[in-house]
Amino acid sequence: MSTPPRLEVQNLTRRFDGRSVVDDVSFSVLAGQVACLLGPSGCGKSTTLRIVAGVDMQDSGRISVDGNLVCDTVFRVPPERRAIGLMFQDFALFPHLSVAENVAFGLRGGAQANRDRVAELLDRVQMGNHIDSYPHQLSGGEQQRVALVRALAPRPRVLLMDEPFSGLDERLRDGIRDETLALLKEEGTAVLLVTHEPVEAMRMADQILLMRDGRIVQQGAPYNLYNAPADRRVAGFFSDLNILPGRVKGALTRTPFGEFLTPGMKDGTEVEIVIRPQHLKIDFDRNGQGPAPTAENGSAAHARVVRARYLGRESLVEFVTDQDAITLSATVPGAFLPPAGTPMWLMLRRDRVFVFPKA
Ligand SMILES: Nc1ncnc2c1ncn2[C@@H]1O[C@H](COP(=O)(O)OP(=O)(O)O)[C@@H](O)[C@H]1O
Numbered sequence: 619m620s621t622p623p624r625l626e627v628q629n630l631t632r633r634f635d636g637r638s639v640v641d642d643v644s645f646s647v648l649a650g651q652v653a654c655l656l657g658p659s660g661c662g663k664s665t666t667l668r669i670v671a672g673v674d675m676q677d678s679g680r681i682s683v684d685g686n687l688v689c690d691t692v693f694r695v696p697p698e699r700r701a702i703g704l705m706f707q708d709f710a711l712f713p714h715l716s717v718a719e720n721v722a723f724g725l726r727g728g729a730q731a732n733r734d735r736v737a738e739l740l741d742r743v744q745m746g747n748h749i750d751s752y753p754h755q756l757s758g759g760e761q762q763r764v765a766l767v768r769a770l771a772p773r774p775r776v777l778l779m780d781e782p783f784s785g786l787d788e789r790l791r792d793g794i795r796d797e798t799l800a801l802l803k804e805e806g807t808a809v810l811l812v813t814h815e816p817v818e819a820m821r822m823a824d825q826i827l828l829m830r831d832g833r834i835v836q837q838g839a840p841y842n843l844y845n846a847p848a849d850r851r852v853a854g855f856f857s858d859l860n861i862l863p864g865r866v867k868g869a870l871t872r873t874p875f876g877e878f879l880t881p882g883m884k885d886g887t888e889v890e891i892v893i894r895p896q897h898l899k900i901d902f903d904r905n906g907q908g909p910a911p912t913a914e915n916g917s918a919a920h921a922r923v924v925r926a927r928y929l930g931r932e933s934l935v936e937f938v939t940d941q942d943a944i945t946l947s948a949t950v951p952g953a954f955l956p957p958a959g960t961p962m963w964l965m966l967r968r969d970r971v972f973v974f975p976k977a
Pocket residue numbers: 634635639657658659660661662663664665666
């Protein structure tokens with residue numbers, strides 16, 4: 619018999635004033651896994667988390683932990699008996715309690731009885747020497763680490779985190795994210811992390827649950843969502859996109875880059891051929907001659923530079939194609955700043971192209 623997932627959410631729906639804010643949401647998280655509920659503001663992430671925590675109630679659907687029912691529409695384990703830890707954006711520490719007392723807050727016996735566990739956890743986030751400090755003596759990043767170990771101290775089966783890093787200085791975030799991830803992995807907790815930042819989800823998640831208008835539109839490993847997006851909006855959530863508009867004729871769509879196979883789409887269907895800026899290749903113009911077509915890159919399109927900007931790690935170059943006057947952006951590592959009007963040849967990495975019916 620296979621072990622049930624640590625957290626299982628089935629067909630969860632929550633309506634406010636007749637509107638489904640969470641709409642038939644299903645997913646599961648294994649022990650030791652980090653799942654990121656990712657989506658724009660207002661798409662229903664926090665509501666989903668609040669229902670799992672037990673501070674809000676679903677209209678339909680069920681939630682189980684390790685195969686045991688936690689709540690459905692008739693049965694409900696109270697929040698404090700769910701073995702679910704919480705860490706929200708405003709992770710307020712208790713100002714009148716020391717760091718040790720804060721971390722021990724949810725533990726039977728308090729700070730004295732749990733001195734070892736508290737010290738060990740604080741050591742693991744480099745806060746061991748602040749054990750007797752008070753919250754006001756700590757920086758934002760330090761308070762955040764205390765809040766994390768406070769949530770982990772009772773060894774929750776599931777840890778829910780709602781935008782936990784958004785209050786932190788941009789430059790602190792990556793370090794704290796990595797440190798947090800390392801500790802979560804050591805503890806083996808199942809984590810459901812809410813974020814609206816794709817970079818954060820890519821960095822933290824074993825599994826991304828991409829949410830839009832209350833529904834999960836795609837779930838899978840970061841690699842899968844990035845490289846096999848379900849639709850153009852999923853693709854566009856992770857980076858800027860170049861769009862070549864087209865119309866299907868005889869299972870093919872014609873573009874300045876030659877023809878693309880668009881099988882299974884009826885003649886006349888409007889499609890969007892989509893490619894990320896880093897997958898556009900640039901070649902110099904040699905007296906009007908361009909590179910020969912290849913299987914990998916298809917045929918080249920002649921284009922002119924509109925503008926080029928230096929962004930530090932890379933340069934962003936905008937082009938307009940001769941044929942069809944399509945505006946396209948390419949990112950090039952390092953400094954590459956051709957003057958406006960420079961003729962060039964562009965190619966698309968064919969294996970990185972997505973074809974979607976026009977939305
Ligand atoms: N208690 C409530 N009553 C009415 N509407 C609510 C309530 N809670 C959330 N909503 C609405 O539900 C939608 C989703 O909210 P939320 O889950 O907080 O989104 P997210 O966390 O993805 O930004 C929003 O439109 C919000 O206004």
